[in-house]
Amino acid sequence: MTEGLTMLDTYRVPAENLTPLRAKLAKITKQAVKLGLPPVTLTEVRRETEPYEELDVLTGEKILKARIWVIIQVHGSQPKLAGWQFVATLAPSDEGTIISAVPGQTVPEQYRNTDAHCDHCHTVRRRREIYVVRHEDGRTAQVGSNCLRDFLGGTDPQAVADYAQMLGAFALSAASGDPLDPRFQGEAAWPLDYFLTWVAYVIRKAGWCSRSAANAAMDRGQSKTATASWVLDLLRPGENTEKRVWINRHGRPVLLEADQQLAETAISWAQGVTAENDYLHNLGVIARTGAVTYRTSGLAASIIAAYQKTLEQAQEKAERAQAPDIPDFTGRHTFAGTIISVKAGQEYYGHRGPRKMLVQAEAGWRVYGSLPAELERQCMAQGGQDYRDPVGATVTLAASIKRSEKDPKFGFFSRPTLKAVTFPTTVDA
Ligand SMILES: [Zn+2]
Numbered sequence: 078m079t080e081g082l083t084m085l086d087t088y089r090v091p092a093e094n095l096t097p098l099r100a101k102l103a104k105i106t107k108q109a110v111k112l113g114l115p116p117v118t119l120t121e122v123r124r125e126t127e128p129y130e131e132l133d134v135l136t137g138e139k140i141l142k143a144r145i146w147v148i149i150q151v152h153g154s155q156p157k158l159a160g161w162q163f164v165a166t167l168a169p170s171d172e173g174t175i176i177s178a179v180p181g182q183t184v185p186e187q188y189r190n191t192d193a194h195c196d197h198c199h200t201v202r203r204r205r206e207i208y209v210v211r212h213e214d215g216r217t218a219q220v221g222s223n224c225l226r227d228f229l230g231g232t233d234p235q236a237v238a239d240y241a242q243m244l245g246a247f248a249l250s251a252a253s254g255d256p257l258d259p260r261f262q263g264e265a266a267w268p269l270d271y272f273l274t275w276v277a278y279v280i281r282k283a284g285w286c287s288r289s290a291a292n293a294a295m296d297r298g299q300s301k302t303a304t305a306s307w308v309l310d311l312l313r314p315g316e317n318t319e320k321r322v323w324i325n326r327h328g329r330p331v332l333l334e335a336d337q338q339l340a341e342t343a344i345s346w347a348q349g350v351t352a353e354n355d356y357l358h359n360l361g362v363i364a365r366t367g368a369v370t371y372r373t374s375g376l377a378a379s380i381i382a383a384y385q386k387t388l389e390q391a392q393e394k395a396e397r398a399q400a401p402d403i404p405d406f407t408g409r410h411t412f413a414g415t416i417i418s419v420k421a422g423q424e425y426y427g428h429r430g431p432r433k434m435l436v437q438a439e440a441g442w443r444v445y446g447s448l449p450a451e452l453e454r455q456c457m458a459q460g461g462q463d464y465r466d467p468v469g470a471t472v473t474l475a476a477s478i479k480r481s482e483k484d485p486k487f488g489f490f491s492r493p494t495l496k497a498v499t500f501p502t503t504v505d506a
Contacts, residue, residue, distance in 0.1 A: 083154050086180035088251040092124070092145035092266075092370075098251055102151075105243045109153065112240055117153035124148070126368040128268045131314045135321075136329060140314050143268045145368045149251070151180055153244070156237050157213075158229040163241030165209040167219065169193045177245030184209060185217055195221035197228040208238050265371060267312060272369040273340035274332055275308045276378045281336065282327045283307065285382045288375035305378035309371070343384035357383075400441030402485035403478065411475045411496060414438040416467050419448065436472065436490075444478055446490035455498050465500060473497040 090098060099119060106116040125146040130139045155162055165178040167188060174191065178184045188209050194201040196218040204221050210229070211217045218228075225234040283304070291303035302319075310319035311330060323330075347364035350357050360380055363369070369377040414436040422430035431447040438444065452467060459465035476490035 083152060085150060085152055086248065087122070087148065087150050088248075089125070089146050089148050089254075090251055091254055092147050094250075094254075095119075095121075095147055095149075098149075098247070101243075101247050101250065105153075105240070105247060108236070108240045108243055112156055112236060114154050114156060114240075117151065117244070120150045120152065122148040122150055124366050124368070126266075126268055126366075128271070133314045135316050135324075138330075140312055141268060141271045142312075143266045143271075143368050145266050145366070145370070151247075151251070153180075155179060155241070155244075158231045158234055158237060160213045161210045161218075161229050162212075163208060163238060164211045164217065166238075166242040166245050167191065167207040167209060169204065169207065177242065177249045179241050179244045180248045182211075188217075188219065191219060193221075195219065195224050197221070197224035206242070208241070267369050269363065269367045269369055269377060270337070270340050270344060272308065272312070272374070272377060273343060273381055274337045275311060275330075276304055276381050277336035277339040277343075278330060278332050279304050279307045279311070280381060281333075285385075287379060287382065303375065303378075304382075305375045308378060309374055339381060343381045346384045346387070347380045396441070397443075397486065400443075400486045403442045403444070403480040403488045405480070406478045408477070409475050409492075410478055411473065412438050412440075412478075413471065413473045413497075414444075416470050416472060417443070419466075419468055422447070434467070436474070442486045442488065444476075444488045444490045446476065446493055449474070449493045449495040451495040452498060455495070459500055467498075467500075469501045471499045 102117050102119055109115065109117055125148065127144045127146060128141055129144065131142055132138075133140050162182075163179055164182045165176050165184045165188065168175040168177070169192075174189065176184055176188065191207075192201055193204045193207060195204070195207070197220050200221075207219050207221055208225065209217060209219050220228045222235065222238065225238055228234075229237075231237065283302075286301055286303050288303045288305060291301045291306070294301035307319070307323060310317055311323060313320070344364050347360045350361050350364075352358035352361055359376055360383060363373055363377050364380060417435040417437050419435075420433045422432045424430070431450070432453070433445060434448050435443060435445050448467070452472065456465040456467050473496040474490065474493045475496055476493035478488050478490050481487045481489070
């Protein structure tokens, strides 16, 4: 058996069909391996987003949705038997003949309305399948399965025919665009810029809440709705309780141009972001794909939060650059500042040392050192049953301060005494 041409065909398929198509190719590859052929592979070339509109029965507004199409290429090879190659499988029926062409093969028109005869034995009878084959010299023929061996020779022409038939069936499903797996039928998707405009709106009204923060709140017995969940509820065209809750709380949604601008800027940022970790890599992929599904909604929504965080960090860095150097303090110095972060104390010989905190002084420089015992007591007293988190609190401390040799805007404090503390007022209900 000689190997045929490297087959190459391109299809535009709904994204939800990729998984079932890959499963089909895995089966075809098994058959290819049996025949000593290379595996049949599917390569994703690019994705296209096709927006469409739906009407929200609750608000009477149009909701934009999107279908995601994937351009795929299929590579493989076709066997030749005595110079003959399979072109298509014909399945005659009372309604007409179903032609499944092998990917990359064109079936001559005459086979569309052919009868069930066999070019080898010249008999016409009811056949479930007839194979169209093409010789290297250009001749074509249609052969019934019983005559395959006599016509083509080879050890197992039926196995080759089965392989060709599987390829043909694959090509039919890939080209149809119909949902191949009912579980993924009509999977909802939205254009990314549209989805993120809604995210910007929800953040503007209710603040940002990630999926993981919402889940963590649920574990503590509290109820918090993730930003992405609000957006999904608002974008569901029908009546739903969550949408009613939102409208009662915030009024009917009104998207501003500022929301759209934030969405677009955040997308451009995510498209060009350096993939320092998997999370940023995934954001980049979604931003370049240009569409959001249920599965990627949480990640997609976080594009805006991640972008805003980057802005804040850049601003903070610029502010830090403006900060003065730590002066040469002799003896103890009293200063006021805000607690930026708190870390667990070091453990030595089974004993844990005092916790550490980073404090930004009003002047702008930052110092690091132990939490005074008095501050720990204040956290306990403030928190009632729970311990009060000191991050964000304003403190006045008396301590010795030593400037860092590496960074003149950073230093270490020791032997701190707490003079005063003010905890921020809680807004989080
Ligand atoms: Zn025959």
